[in-house]
Amino acid sequence: GEDVEQSLFLSVREGDSSVINCTYTDSSSTYLYWYKQEPGAGLQLLTYIFSNMDMKQDQRLTVLLNKKDKHLSLRIADTQTGDSAIYFCAEKDGSSDYKLSFGAGTTVTVRA
Amino acid sequence: DAGVTQSPTHLIKTRGQQVTLRCSPKSGHDTVSWYQQALGQGPQFIFQYYEEEERQRGNFPDRFSGHQFPNYSSELNVNALLLGDSALYLCASSLSGASEAFFGQGTRLTVV
Numbered sequence: 001g002e003d004v005e006q007s008l009f010l011s012v013r014e015g016d017s018s019v020i021n022c023t024y025t026d027s028s029s030t031y032l033y034w035y036k037q038e039p040g041a042g043l044q045l046l047t048y049i050f051s052n053m054d055m056k057q058d059q060r061l062t063v064l065l066n067k068k069d070k071h072l073s074l075r076i077a078d079t080q081t082g083d084s085a086i087y088f089c090a091e092k093d094g095s096s097d098y099k100l101s102f103g104a105g106t107t108v109t110v111r112a
Numbered sequence: 113d114a115g116v117t118q119s120p121t122h123l124i125k126t127r128g129q130q131v132t133l134r135c136s137p138k139s140g141h142d143t144v145s146w147y148q149q150a151l152g153q154g155p156q157f158i159f160q161y162y163e164e165e166e167r168q169r170g171n172f173p174d175r176f177s178g179h180q181f182p183n184y185s186s187e188l189n190v191n192a193l194l195l196g197d198s199a200l201y202l203c204a205s206s207l208s209g210a211s212e213a214f215f216g217q218g219t220r221l222t223v224v
Contacts, residue, residue, distance in 0.1 A: 004154070031211050042116075042202055043155070043215040050211070088154055092211070098168045099145065100204075100213060102154030 006089050006103035012110055018076040020087050020106045025070060028094025032065060034074045035088045037105070043088065046074070051094075084110045114139070116205045116216035124222045125193050133188045133219045137205030143167075144186040145213065146178060149200040161186050162208055190221075198223045 003025040012018045024032070030051055035043040049056045049063045049072075056063045062075040076083055086105040093099050117136045125131050137144050143162045147155035157170035161180035180186045184205075190197055200220050206213040 033213075035215070042118075042217040043204075045212060045214055048211060090154075098160050099157040099170065100147075100155075101157070104152070104154050 004089055004091055004101055004103035006087075006106045008104065008106060010106055010108045012079050012108065014079060014081060014110050014112050016079055018074075018079045018083065018108055018110075020074045020076075020089075020108065022072040022074075022089030022103055023070055024072065024089070024091045024101075026091055026094055026101070027070065029091040030094050031092040032063075032072050033090040033092070033100065034061075034063065035090060035102075037086045037088065039085075046087075079108075079110050081110050081112070084108060116203055116214050118201075118203050118216035118219050120219060121217065122220045122222075124224060126224055127193055127195060129193050130189065130191045131193060131221060133190075133201050133203075133221070134185065135188070135203030135205075135216060136185045137203075138214050141205040141207050141214075142184050143206045143208045144180060144184065145204040145206070146186070146188045147202040147204065147215075148172070149202055149218070151199070155202055158188070193223045195223050197221065 033048040034046045060077045064073045088105045089103045090100040119134045145160040146158040149155040159169040160167045164180045175191045177189045200218040202218045203216045204213040
């Protein structure tokens, strides 16, 4: 089965970098994703990484994948107040390649 | 491009009633997945539709059923509503075989 875990809360000062961590158990995961959810809204796809990659950078976002330890992280550089939201880590089920399994989400609060 | 659209945005139903939620996928996408997000939790996979057939199902009872139409839009039906069915229902659209899944804004269902 699949299990995705994240720390629940992160507080960061505006302008600093944020690092959100995630661990997963399914060694056959094909893709890993980061989604952002603002209050009362749906999920916004931020970025994703293929399981045979170690790193992916997209503007202020850097994803690091340690497949051996089944650890995924999202770094947000120069964090802004608009980055305050819940961030979800998700994996695509390697056995079926259809569904996404999500963590419980990390609430990021950006303080001035 | 309108993106993924869901209707209605909010709904209040009484225990025992039935509900139908609707989703129009992103232009060019042929696959629709439905997720249930309870308060404070990550989304849980309900099922996925492709070519008007249910392709995979998560751990949800038969009270949850769906349909996909020839234009790829989809409906989620829930019968005999329970208080525990209160949640945000999210629709995700994708192109079969592709890595990205895009979510709608969701339908907030409250069962009283």
